[in-house]
Amino acid sequence: MLTAVIGGTGLTRLSGLEVKSQESVSNRWGDVSAPLVYGVLKGAEIVFLTRHGAGYNMPPHCINYRANIQALKDAGVGHIIAVNAVGGISQRMDTGVICIPDQIIDYSWGRKTTFFEGSEHPVFIDFTHPYDPGLRDALHKAAMQLDIPAEPGGVYGCTQGPRLETAAEIRRMEKDGCDIVGMTGMPEAVLAREAGIKYSVITLAVNRAAGKSDQEITMAAMQSMLQTGMEKICAIISEALSG
Numbered sequence: 001m002l003t004a005v006i007g008g009t010g011l012t013r014l015s016g017l018e019v020k021s022q023e024s025v026s027n028r029w030g031d032v033s034a035p036l037v038y039g040v041l042k043g044a045e046i047v048f049l050t051r052h053g054a055g056y057n058m059p060p061h062c063i064n065y066r067a068n069i070q071a072l073k074d075a076g077v078g079h080i081i082a083v084n085a086v087g088g089i090s091q092r093m094d095t096g097v098i099c100i101p102d103q104i105i106d107y108s109w110g111r112k113t114t115f116f117e118g119s120e121h122p123v124f125i126d127f128t129h130p131y132d133p134g135l136r137d138a139l140h141k142a143a144m145q146l147d148i149p150a151e152p153g154g155v156y157g158c159t160q161g162p163r164l165e166t167a168a169e170i171r172r173m174e175k176d177g178c179d180i181v182g183m184t185g186m187p188e189a190v191l192a193r194e195a196g197i198k199y200s201v202i203t204l205a206v207n208r209a210a211g212k213s214d215q216e217i218t219m220a221a222m223q224s225m226l227q228t229g230m231e232k233i234c235a236i237i238s239e240a241l242s243g
């Protein structure tokens, strides 16, 4: 079954991907963030989608998550590996740390969170474990194989953005058990579950979350973390796909 990689901040193209074709897609939910890029990564056929748009012009709350996941389902995707830049909340999630989270708490609001719109019967999907254990395992094993440290679990807190959080918001999230904070984890994960696609996430901490360091959080500092961190994440994904 085809695997998709969804790239986030700092991952608008996948290094090592031998591109075969590209396709701009719209569906009943609207326009997909960017053309679907079909290609081969370390021998594995994949499709790549950059969620913030090809020109990086779509903030987290404006992304059409439903159009994106529907397009991947229609393309025959059975597995998604999603990549997210995050802020580190817990001590072990220092800047530069890669994590394969196992849980998520959704603090976002006003987003279109379901495909079951207007259906006569409410559908209650099981979301106890939001991320696929097989995919998480493959990513973790790939990281170990490459000797790249990666946290094998953690709780992702998804905020609305596009502003960063206040220190008090981060303190509350920490009390709730969040280890990392990002803006795009939801509703992507739940839509993939509704679509019957196995889904997991690999994150890179590009800053300490608000109030967790004395330094101001700047885009420039985040950018400098992204370059080397995303190279490592690409290597882990390639290894996981070829394994």
Ligand code: HPA
Pocket (backbone or CB within 6 Å): 085, 086, 087, 088, 159, 164, 165, 181, 182, 183, 206, 207, 208, 209, 210
């Ligand atoms: N908060 C929310 N989203 C983020 C952050 C953050 O600190 N860093 C990168 N994405």
